[in-house]
Amino acid sequence: MTAPLLEIRNLGKRFASRQGREAATWVIQGLSFSVPDGEFLTIIGPSGSGKSTLLNMIAQIDVASDGEILFNGDNIGVLDQKSLKPGLDRRVGYVTQDDNLLPWRTTLDNVLFPLEVQGRLDDKARARAESLIKAVGLSGYEKYYPHELSGGMRKRTSLIRTLVYDPPVILMDEPFAAVDAQTRTQLQEDLLRLWEMGRKTIIFVTHDIAEAVALGDRTLVLTKQPTRIASEHKIPFGRPRNVKDIFALPGFAQVYESIRAEIQ
Amino acid sequence: MKRHRLLIDRILVCIALLALWQLASWYFGVYWVSTPRLTIVKFYNSMMSGEMLRHAGYTIEEAFIGAVIGAVPAIILPFTLRRLPGWVSVIDPFMVGGYGAPKLALAPLFILWFGIGIESKIALVASVVFFIEYFSTLSGVRSLDAKLVQMAQLVGANERQVARHIVFPGAVPNIFAGLRIALPYGIGAAVIAELISSNRGLGYLVQIGAMNFDITQVFAAILGATFVVLAVGWFVDETEKFLLRWRPPADSLMEQIHT
Amino acid sequence: MTAANDVVSSAAPAGPLISQRALIILGRCVFAGLLLWAWQWSANEFGIIFFAPPLAVVQRLYEMAISGEMFFDVWATLRISMVGFVIALVAGLILPFLLRLSARLTEAVEPFILWSQGIPKYALAPWLILWFGIGDTPKIVIVVLMVFYVIFITTFAGIRAVDRRLINMARIMGANETVISREVIWKSMQPFFYAGLKVALPRAVGACIVGEFLVSTQGVGYYIEHSRELSDTVGVFAGIVLATTLVLVINMIVEKMEKAALAWRPVDRT
Ligand SMILES: Nc1ncnc2c1ncn2[C@@H]1O[C@H](COP(=O)(O)OP(=O)(O)O)[C@@H](O)[C@H]1O
Ligand SMILES: [Mg+2]
Numbered sequence: 001m002t003a004p005l006l007e008i009r010n011l012g013k014r015f016a017s018r019q020g021r022e023a024a025t026w027v028i029q030g031l032s033f034s035v036p037d038g039e040f041l042t043i044i045g046p047s048g049s050g051k052s053t054l055l056n057m058i059a060q061i062d063v064a065s066d067g068e069i070l071f072n073g074d075n076i077g078v079l080d081q082k083s084l085k086p087g088l089d090r091r092v093g094y095v096t097q098d099d100n101l102l103p104w105r106t107t108l109d110n111v112l113f114p115l116e117v118q119g120r121l122d123d124k125a126r127a128r129a130e131s132l133i134k135a136v137g138l139s140g141y142e143k144y145y146p147h148e149l150s151g152g153m154r155k156r157t158s159l160i161r162t163l164v165y166d167p168p169v170i171l172m173d174e175p176f177a178a179v180d181a182q183t184r185t186q187l188q189e190d191l192l193r194l195w196e197m198g199r200k201t202i203i204f205v206t207h208d209i210a211e212a213v214a215l216g217d218r219t220l221v222l223t224k225q226p227t228r229i230a231s232e233h234k235i236p237f238g239r240p241r242n243v244k245d246i247f248a249l250p251g252f253a254q255v256y257e258s259i260r261a262e263i264q
Numbered sequence: 265m266k267r268h269r270l271l272i273d274r275i276l277v278c279i280a281l282l283a284l285w286q287l288a289s290w291y292f293g294v295y296w297v298s299t300p301r302l303t304i305v306k307f308y309n310s311m312m313s314g315e316m317l318r319h320a321g322y323t324i325e326e327a328f329i330g331a332v333i334g335a336v337p338a339i340i341l342p343f344t345l346r347r348l349p350g351w352v353s354v355i356d357p358f359m360v361g362g363y364g365a366p367k368l369a370l371a372p373l374f375i376l377w378f379g380i381g382i383e384s385k386i387a388l389v390a391s392v393v394f395f396i397e398y399f400s401t402l403s404g405v406r407s408l409d410a411k412l413v414q415m416a417q418l419v420g421a422n423e424r425q426v427a428r429h430i431v432f433p434g435a436v437p438n439i440f441a442g443l444r445i446a447l448p449y450g451i452g453a454a455v456i457a458e459l460i461s462s463n464r465g466l467g468y469l470v471q472i473g474a475m476n477f478d479i480t481q482v483f484a485a486i487l488g489a490t491f492v493v494l495a496v497g498w499f500v501d502e503t504e505k506f507l508l509r510w511r512p513p514a515d516s517l518m519e520q521i522h523t
Numbered sequence: 524m525t526a527a528n529d530v531v532s533s534a535a536p537a538g539p540l541i542s543q544r545a546l547i548i549l550g551r552c553v554f555a556g557l558l559l560w561a562w563q564w565s566a567n568e569f570g571i572i573f574f575a576p577p578l579a580v581v582q583r584l585y586e587m588a589i590s591g592e593m594f595f596d597v598w599a600t601l602r603i604s605m606v607g608f609v610i611a612l613v614a615g616l617i618l619p620f621l622l623r624l625s626a627r628l629t630e631a632v633e634p635f636i637l638w639s640q641g642i643p644k645y646a647l648a649p650w651l652i653l654w655f656g657i658g659d660t661p662k663i664v665i666v667v668l669m670v671f672y673v674i675f676i677t678t679f680a681g682i683r684a685v686d687r688r689l690i691n692m693a694r695i696m697g698a699n700e701t702v703i704s705r706e707v708i709w710k711s712m713q714p715f716f717y718a719g720l721k722v723a724l725p726r727a728v729g730a731c732i733v734g735e736f737l738v739s740t741q742g743v744g745y746y747i748e749h750s751r752e753l754s755d756t757v758g759v760f761a762g763i764v765l766a767t768t769l770v771l772v773i774n775m776i777v778e779k780m781e782k783a784a785l786a787w788r789p790v791d792r793t
Contacts, residue, residue, distance in 0.1 A: 059695055061691045061694070061695065086691060086694035086695045087694060087695035087696060087697060089697070090696065090697040092695070093695070093696075094692075094695050096688065096692065098688060100686075100688050100689055100692045102689060102706075102707070102710065102711075103711075103787055103788070104710045104711070104713070104787040105787070113693075113696065113706075114696035114697065116706075117693065117696060117697055117698035117699075117702045117706065118696070118697045118698075145786075145787045147787075147788070147789045162696075165696065165697075270630055270631070273627065273630070273631035274631050274634060274635075276631070277631050277632055277635060278635070281635065296653075296654065350543070350546065350547060350550070351550075353547045353550075354547055354550035354551050354554055355554060357551060358551075358554060358555075358558070361767070361771060364725055364767075364770055364771050364774045365766075365767040365770060365771070366725065366728060366729035366732055366766050366767065366770050367729075368729050368732065368733050369729065369732050369733075369743075369744065369747060369762075369763055369766040369767070370763060371733075371736065372736065372747050372748055372750075372751040372759055373747075373751075373759055373760075373763060375751065376573065376751055376756065376759060377573060448641065451643065452643045452644075452645060455643045455645060455646050456643075456645045456733060459645060459646065459648065459649065459737065460736055460737070460748075466646070467646060470646045470649055470650075471649055473649070474649030474650060474652070474653060475649075477653065479650060479653070482649060482650050483650075485646070486642060486643070486646045486647065489642075489643045489646055490638075490641045490642045490643070491641075493641040493642075493643060494638065494641040497641065
């Protein structure tokens with residue numbers, strides 16, 4: 001087997017305590033895992049277990065307190081603020097929990113934003129943006145401002161805004177947590193379809209067991225604080241998958257139950 | 265440790281500013297820009313002799329009376345019109361016009377009407393304070409949480425009780441935001457009116473200094489006026505803090521844009 | 524007042540939405556009429572020395588327009604206001620962006636900026652006149668001082684209020700600091716910027732007029748003050764009407780600009 005694309009070694013994080021009243025506690029401690037190229041990894045953990053914190057460190061918008069992160073075998077320093085390179089030169093995309101759309105840009109302009117700031121805004125890029133907008137069913141809404149879109153539409157926009165510039169690794173932080181169940185299934189299907197086209201490496205964080213099982217090749221379960229890995233589950237379903245019918249597949253109940261037991 | 269560094273930084277900035285002033289007085293001559301020491305000594309002496317306090321007292325008196333005359337109707341009006349949105353719309357363009365109109369341009373008119381005594385300054389301050397305070401209070405009354413009113417009505421509050429217990433407390437932050445802008449501006453207006461024509465007040469003190477080519481006197485008077493403005497701002501802030509203990513602290517930078 | 528009230532109650536049953544609007548417009552006309560009437564009444568009551576009648580003021584404005592004096596004065600005032608405004612705008616915009624580069628410096632100078640805001644800037648006018656003589660410069664400096672703080676403080680507050688998450692998002696996507704300043708910070712500051720502009724532009728004109736009261740041989744402020752010295756009350760009124768109109772027109776223009784620039788915001792803003 002080749003070296004993993006992304007490797008987390010002994011990662012730890014603690015936040016400075018408020019005015020030194022109490023000692024800083026470790027939110028994450030001794031966390032290690034690796035992600036091979038092209039894997040769809042889902043990470044599940046209770047709320048407040050440090051999932052967002054973990055992704056922030058991988059995306060390099062926050063420093064780690066301990067450990068290291070390797071990308072393609074290179075140690076990318078994440079221990080001091082100064083050496084952080086957010087997005088690791090566009091190699092790590094990040095779909096955050098909040099959609100973080102620029103409110104003064106229309107749907108299309110939001111999707112074009114990364115291409116624009118990277119100086120890659122040519123006809124090909126435009127065509128790609130438009131085909132992505134079409135693929136997630138946002139045609140006709142190109143000229144709408146974020147506040148004129150529904151929550152699900154905003155999520156789609158923020159999703160394809162990251163896909164459009166094609167980073168090799170994409171982090172996703174509970175991207176579908178705030179939408180209703182029906183829209184969520186639709187969004188999951190859209191995501192899988194788009195992923196099938198490129199098979200990028202995805203680290204997808206969620207607190208929804210069914211979502212973790214339905215989307216991932218592999219699922220990591222996190223413990224409560226200080227967060228470590230409780231267990232790892234291989235998801236026994238082939239691709240392409242049909243999210244709607246996944247509950248009926250043989251083996252689903254078993255994986256689901258064993259993850260649920262871990263989280264208890 | 266970190267606080268220490270900040271304090272030292274600020275002291276350094278302060279010293280740098282004073283040094284700059286001192287350098288300027290060497291370069292341009294004491295005659296033109298005075299010196300920090302002379303200004304402070306002059307300020308101290310005229311405080312001691314009571315002259316500064318007397319003139320500041322006049323200015324504060326004008327500003328205070330004018331602020332009361334301007335602010336009281338400006339606060340009462342939106343409450344009175346709360347149940348009559350039609351009336352608010354009727355007077356709206358006139359209020360917007362009055363708010364936008366350059367009130368300081370009225371100074372000569374007020375001097376014409378009321379003479380160079382205290383009345384013309386009071387009128388100018390009142391006209392400045394009124395419009396600022398009206399719109400602040402109005403936005404407070406308007407942004408009122410309809411759910412809170414419904415809740416109060418559900419538990420049986422009558423109109424007066426709703427106004428007293430829901431509308432008024434809700435609008436207090438806006439009333440103060442208005443005062444925070446209007447009062448320093450009102451003092452500024454009083455000083456301007458005194459500059460244009462007067463025989464007392466801090467503005468007069470500035471004007472006299474300028475007429476005698478006594479820059480030290482000009483600066484000492486400006487220093488006095490600055491203290492008055494800052495003291496009033498501080499007083500409004502503290503009163504608001506006291507009245508609004510229930511509110512989480514907010515960033516008030518936005519409220520200071522008018523001063 | 525009662526007249527408008529009667530109209531409201533008698534016409535109320537007619538039609539719901541449209542008549543409501545019509546009533547408000549009617550009410551405004553009645554109110555404007557009342558103001559005019561009060562003006563005329565005061566003129567009769569107090570005499571022309573104290574209160575110029577509306578018609579005389581209109582006639583004076585007409586004469587001023589015909590002779591070209593009006594445009595001469597308006598232009599003089601506008602020129603000074605705009606020169607001062609532009610200088611203050613540039614300084615007030617650039618400085619906060621420079622301060623953004625050093626948190627330490629920002630914290631160190633912040634209290635001094637807030638304190639210096641308390642200086643009654645107009646009180647500096649007599650000194651400025653001694654310094655710069657009676658040309659344009661003292662007036663320009665006054666305008667700059669009056670406008671600078673407004674722009675500076677709103678820009679500063681606007682930069683502070685920018686959503687950190689949007690900046691992080693842009694960084695992750697590979698935006699450099701220049702692009703972030705332009706595309707994220709500047710754009711999300713727009714509501715603050717226009718709030719500042721709405722205060723600053725009228726204030727520039729107001730400051731210029733006060734400057735003209737104190738030292739000038741031209742401009743709207745000079746016209747008002749000069750008329751007062753001649754006890755020409757009609758002139759004082761005409762000048763004030765002119766100044767007010769000027770400021771209100773500028774207000775309208777800024778508001779149009781704001782509406783266009785902030786089209787991306789939800790309409791139900793307060
Ligand atoms: N900036 C911060 N300062 C202090 N504590 C923080 C900060 N950010 C997160 N935390 C703490 O870290 C823990 C994990 O937070 P988070 O990563 O947001 O959890 P999750 O995304 O899994 O819900 C929480 O207990 C939270 O209180
Ligand atoms: Mg989270």
